[in-house]
Amino acid sequence: MAEPLYFEKSFDVEGGSFQNAGNVSGQIKGILKDLGVSTDIVRRVAIICYESEINIVSYAKRGTITLTVTDEAVKIETKDEGPGIADIELAMKEGYSTASAAVREMGFGAGMGLANMKKYADHLIITSELGVGTYVRMMVMNFQKILHPDLPSITL
């Protein structure tokens, strides 16, 4: 049986750097592909990463995205230094947005980001402190591996 898979790496994201938005998500997608993670999971993680990255670029001064891969799940954690979210429940609502014109010009800022992250993640937790920043943890589970523990690591 293959060794259990484990991978962890943190990436810095610069706030306001619209030209580079998506760079980290592209890297993370490449890493997951190279690890042999299944296409469906790669796509879901890439989407939640990309929406997270757009959020950091759009609202925060800076932030980090941490990728953790195990046999049973891919975890994405984002931590930013930013304004924080006053009402998380309201922010999760499709269509609610405080985005600037610059963000909307990129094709984002329509209040779909957090909703998309929730849609593609199996598990999502947000904590936020006004004037300090926001922390988001998302997991995409490899249910195939959980249900069939004897499967080799490559099936993630």
Next chain:
Amino acid sequence: MTLKDVKEILEAEVLVGSDQLEKPAKTAFAADLMSDVLAFAKPDSLLLTGLTNPQVVRTADILDITAIIMVRGKKPSEETIKLAEELKIPILSTRYILFETSGRLHARGVTGCIEKVGGET
């Protein structure tokens, strides 16, 4: 249908990926809102859009989109072209409006990557 057929139907100019015109094109998604593209578009589809910034290419890369079709005669910025070349994502530009672009492709057999929203993952 291949990208070459798409190019001819739309009288499109190939701005990136002239070496990839044999790629198959069976389904498509059209939107100017990238969050909706991320929510609903499926891999190996065409992306029809009026946006031209690098985020369109990033979005296409994240979703394994076959090619980006820029409608209404839109031309991408230099940064957009550079990123598309780097990520090997074809960009075609057509002067047809989004409605005509969609209609002409649909009439020739290209279908929506989903028909309507709700219930899909």
